[in-house]
Amino acid sequence: MSIVTKAVKKVRTVVQTTFRVKRALGFVWESSRGWTVAHVCLLAIQGVLPIVSLVLLRMLVDTVVETVATAGQSDAMPTGLFTVLIAVGVVTLLTGLTRIVGTVVSKEQARRVADHMHDVIQAKAIAVELEYYENAAYHDSLHRAQEEAMFRPGVIVSALSSILQNGISLVGVAWLLLTFQWPVLVILVVALIPSLIVRLVFSEREFLRERSYTEKERSAWYFNWMLVGKESAKEIRVFGLGQTFIRRFRDIRAELRKIRLALDVKGAWYSAFAHISSTVLVFGAYFWVAFSAIAGRVTVGGFVMFYQAFQRGQGFLQGALDGIARLYENNLFLTNLYEFLDIPERPAVVYGLPEKPRPCALIEYENVWFTYPGTSTPILKGVDFTIESGKIAALVGLNGAGKTTVVKLLCRLYEPDQGRILLDGVDIRAIAPADLRRRIGVIFQDYVQYHLTARDNIWFGDVEQSPDTDSIVSAAERAGIDQKIRTFSGEYDTVLGRLFANGHELSTGQWQKLALARAFFRDTGIVVLDEPTSAMDPKSEFELFDGFRRILNDRTALLISHRMSTVRMADTIHAMVDGQIVESGTHDELMRANGVYAHLFEMQARNYREDRVV
Ligand SMILES: Nc1ncnc2c1ncn2[C@@H]1O[C@H](COP(=O)(O)OP(=O)(O)OP(=O)(O)O)[C@@H](O)[C@H]1O
Ligand SMILES: [Mg+2]
Known part of the structure; x- marks a missing residue:
């Protein structure tokens, strides 16, 4: 393949990746329609205002020059100048106000997008098959999706916003510049291209690097979780594992930092080069402008506006190109989320209607x-x-x-x-x-201890039933935990575990009884108990099984x-x-x-x- 074909192909993929925004915008739109519309409107206003202000600047200078030329004829301020000044004031005010409102809108929108993305990821996590949880590649994918999903769609919106806003301003500036000196416009564009290329290339490298280090990153988080989590707190202390784990965490982080710094430094070299070349070009343009002014091809107001437009145009162009680079970068990283969301789910094959369940x-x-x-x-x-x-x-x-x-x-x-x-x-x-x-009502060996109320712990056995029925109490009685729950002042509404404020901790055997109550609350024809009494005292176990047949009430049980x-x-x-x-x-x-x-x-x-x- 020739270099040209390769380059064309590359450019095409970059452009495709950059503008593959439909799905991300879909998330944004679903998360908050009203806020999205408000955001877009504000952006359009913010895009137009700078152009209006440039035009006003030219009018202001030209009117002042004219007034000075005709000075002495009257002391009163000419109405033309007065109107222009008022208009400048209004535009300045509007610019400030839209910025203030814009901040509120974009912050709220970002929060809504983040919350919506939690919904999307959580829904997917419960939809995939259990087997994915046993697979490291799944955890890598989930980790990456979680890292990216919360903020990337929001950043895509802000990137698009900045492309839109700066684009509008830029069209205005380009038009203003074209009416004066078109070569300056060309210089402006050419000067910024090297930075754009450097940015795109390094975004891709960063993306590939981050992907290849997900597992490492996760293993660092694993040590962190061990160090700060409750489950491991006892063992870490009695075995004195703290320093060992801290060291392992630190070593992995240091290694990752080193790799990241190396790429950042390399990127900085290229960026510096791009910056130097653009500075040289921009100064060339300044010379051009100065010569044009000396040659008298423009009015003083025109010259001032021209100078301003050139300077600000650079800012707008930089903003727009930066938006494009961010769009590309964030779309690349969103592939991680899409990869996770596209994990296949088991097709719902239903061979026939289920028989009416028997007791x-x-x-x-x-x-x-x-x-x-x-x-x-x-x-x-x-x-x-x-x-x-x-x-x-x-x-x-x-x-x-x-x-x-x-x-x-x-x-x-x-x-x-x-x-x-x-x-x-x-x-x-x-x-x-x-x-x-x-x-099926099943309690696994590794049942869950929900750090929520006692009621919730039992009610989770069947959330289709009402949580305040007597059956909750009756299930607790059958599992032999009712009396314990009643010793708490909040009774069934007492928070269990010590994770949240005012929580009461239970013993392992008591937790197990609570899990049993959950299984009993679920009114199913089949009860499966995997090691239900491993932590129970002999008395509790005897009482449970003594009345087990009565509790089961003709249900099928596997023990x-x-x-x-x-x-x-x-x-x-x-x-x-x-x-x-x-x-x-x-x-x-x-x-x-x-x-x-x-x-x-x-x-x-x-x-x-x-x-x-x-
Ligand atoms: N998720 C898994 N992936 C791969 N292998 C597994 C998985 N879960 C269990 N195994 C393997 O399957 C075998 C049977 O496990 P299982 O949990 O069914 O044993 P068990 O009879 O319930 O044992 P126990 O009395 O210890 O509870 C074990 O050798 C285990 O290594
Ligand atoms: Mg087992």
Whole structure:
């Protein structure tokens, strides 16, 4: 490819990128129509005012010169001069006032755009599949989108505004200059081109550099988050990790700073060169103007206006070109946001209308195989078992056997590689995820502790119900946390956790009970509890499971637990080893079979019974 074709191609991409503003403007328009219209109107006024003021300047000088020439004839101020002076005053006043109003408008607009962009990103974050959260590229993309989205669309607006405003003024100035000395206009334009090119080239380099360092940047933020976050606060202190983490954070930041400084310095060299060349050209133009004046080709007013127009024209042109450069730069960076927003979502394939949900359900796993995305070893290797409708099933097995994975597949957080999961005989892939999830109440091992009120913590189990029903209290009673909540002066409206003012902290076991209450509040046919009592005291656990059947009230339950005492009461127990169900039966049956379950049970029971001598 010849250099010329290459250059033409490059220019074309730059121009295309620069003016690919539709989507960004769409965000701005959606965020605040009224403010956007107001903003545009103000810009148009701000663009026109400088031209009016230049024309008035010429009139003012010429009128003064004329008045001086005819001086002595009268002491009174000529009406012409008076009118011009009034007009100059009005324009000055308007310029100031529009600037003041413009500041308010553009600030509010920027805030609205930022808030709207939060909406857009949050909506996308909950729409993507869970598997994206396990993928570093997704986090890079999310990080970049969050970095850019809040302010870039706003900057695009301000860049466009400055192109519009300066453009209007520039057309005026160009017209004024053309009527005098056209070569000066050419010099003005040529002088600023090198800076524009330098700016565009370095924007692109900066963009590429920032993209390649997202992961590094995130790892720095990871250390920062560890240092300041509550979750890690205890461990950081007792293990004395503070200085180590501070050092790691500092080292990464220093490395990033060094790379950024190197590029900035290089950019500065090029900019300096561009600046020198434009200064030389501009001074050439001044000479030209001076000679024209000496040659008497222009009036004094014309000369003053001309000089002013040239100076200000430089400012306008600089402003417009700067707007173009910013537009290009910000559009480049917005690609990061678009990339995130364009992550595909799972197509909503609905095979048929979901059956009318029954109060409880039969769940069947048929030869289910599953491999986590981005990994190669299957975690489930032909899982085959049935959970009878209205019965309590338990799943036991060593760490990593695949128990939680079985539940994730039931909720369609992932899809099996092979095999099917049936709910009342219907393949769950035929049920829209939202409908399916409405039928399941699940508390995962790593449930969430919402640092909000106790009421919210329970109500989040089913936000379609009213938050002030008795069912909240009843769910808390069933989970054994009601009494504790009532000891707080604010009762159910007490804020929990210590993140916000007046928050009350709960113990781990109490948090767990609250999570259980959330699951019970969700009135679904299926209840899945993954390690629901791992942090509960024996008394609470006994009370919970003693009344468990009554609490379930004929619903189907799947219980995952390492506590054999809990598991024992289930109707059917399934033992899982390395991604397969190896045994199923009641406690007595499995004890008689003397297999995996009996072994696990015996091991735990022996530890409790024997006085072990070490
Ligand atoms: N998101 C994930 N991506 C990749 N591999 C995963 C993921 N989650 C779990 N695994 C792997 O899948 C296996 C089974 O995990 P799972 O959480 O189902 O075990 P589990 O039986 O619930 O164990 P535990 O008793 O410790 O809760 C583990 O070996 C784990 O490394
Ligand atoms: Mg688990």
